Amino acid sequence: AQSVTQLDSQVPVFEEAPVELRCNYSSSVSVYLFWYVQYPNQGLQLLLKYLSGSTLVESINGFEAEFNKSQTSFHLRKPSVHISDTAEYFCAVSVQDSSASKIIFGSGTRLSIRP
Amino acid sequence: DAGVTQSPTHLIKTRGQHVTLRCSPISGHKSVSWYQQVLGQGPQFIFQYYEKEERGRGNFPDRFSARQFPNYSSELNVNALLLGDSALYLCASSPRTSGRNEQFFGPGTRLTVL
Numbered sequence: 001a002q003s004v005t006q007l008d009s010q011v012p013v014f015e016e017a018p019v020e021l022r023c024n025y026s027s028s029v030s031v032y033l034f035w036y037v038q039y040p041n042q043g044l045q046l047l048l049k050y051l052s053g054s055t056l057v058e059s060i061n062g063f064e065a066e067f068n069k070s071q072t073s074f075h076l077r078k079p080s081v082h083i084s085d086t087a088e089y090f091c092a093v094s095v096q097d098s099s100a101s102k103i104i105f106g107s108g109t110r111l112s113i114r115p
Numbered sequence: 116d117a118g119v120t121q122s123p124t125h126l127i128k129t130r131g132q133h134v135t136l137r138c139s140p141i142s143g144h145k146s147v148s149w150y151q152q153v154l155g156q157g158p159q160f161i162f163q164y165y166e167k168e169e170r171g172r173g174n175f176p177d178r179f180s181a182r183q184f185p186n187y188s189s190e191l192n193v194n195a196l197l198l199g200d201s202a203l204y205l206c207a208s209s210p211r212t213s214g215r216n217e218q219f220f221g222p223g224t225r226l227t228v229l
Contacts, residue, residue: 004157032215043119043205044158044220051215090157094215100171101212102148105157 002027002095006106013081014114021076021109023091032094033074034103035065039087047089050074061085086113117141119208119221127227128196136191136224140208146170147189148218149181150205158205164189165212193226201228 007022025031035047048059055067065076074091091106120139128134140147146165150158163171164183183189187208193200203225207218 034217036220043222044207046217046219049217092157094218096213097171099212100163100165101209101216102160102163102171102173103150103158103207103218104160107157108155 002031002093002104004091004093004104004106006091006109008109009107010110010112012112012114015083016080018079019077019081019085019111021089021091021111023074023076023106025072025074025091025093027072027093027095033065033067034092034094035059035063035074035076036090036092036105037087038090038108044090047076081111081113083113083115085111087111119206119219121204121206121221121224123224124222125225125227127229129229130196130198132196133192133194134196134226136193136204136206136226138189138191138206138208138221140187140189140206141219144208144210144219145187146209146212146216147183147187148207148209149189149191150207151175152203152205152223153199154202161191163212170212196228198228201226 005024033050036044037047050067058064148163149161152158160173162181167183178194181191203223205223206221209216209218
């Protein structure tokens with residue numbers, strides 16, 4: 001069975017400091033990996049995705065994630081965070097079976113930025 | 116273009132009642148999925164519909180049902196509400212059911228069961 005584990009439920013960091021949000025997945029089939037961000041009282045927004053090709057994927061707002069097949073990880077990083085990055089971040093894997101696709105989410109990591 | 120829209124935004128019900136939540140996908144998207152997000156947890160898959168047919172179902176009781184209309188909008192119905200059904204219900208649309216397709220999420224409907 002497929003699953004996603006986010007190792008940290010909360011990550012507090014100071015503004016302009018680097019951050020890494022950890023994510024590990026388990027899947028016996030090809031995986032499509034995603035990071036979603038959820039700002040307070042809002043729905044989910046896609047931050048970045050890995051489908052195939054380069055193992056390093058980037059978002060427009062400075063986040064990046066690296067797909068590591070041997071370690072079954074897809075950690076999210078940003079070299080310098082901003083107050084506006086305060087949100088909950090969900091790592092997810094998209095699973096395709098015979099006729100449907102579903103997204104399996106991790107439990108989320110709450111990123112709080114201190115000034 | 117408008118994104119995924121959901122209605123209502125908030126809803127308060129009492130135990131035993133039923134509820135209907137509505138979702139309109141992005142224009143041109145034929146697949147709609149429903150997720151339940153309980154406070155403090157990640158979203159859990161409930162259903163996926165494509166071309167008006169149920170294509171996938173998560174581990175939810177039969178009290179949960181859904182349908183998709185010819186215009187690809189969708190309704191999620193929950194009968195005999197329980198306190199544990201209190202959650203944010205998210206709708207997501209995508210062009211097809213391929214796992215490679217990004218699913219676009221709506222803002223959600225927050226259901227409170229008293």
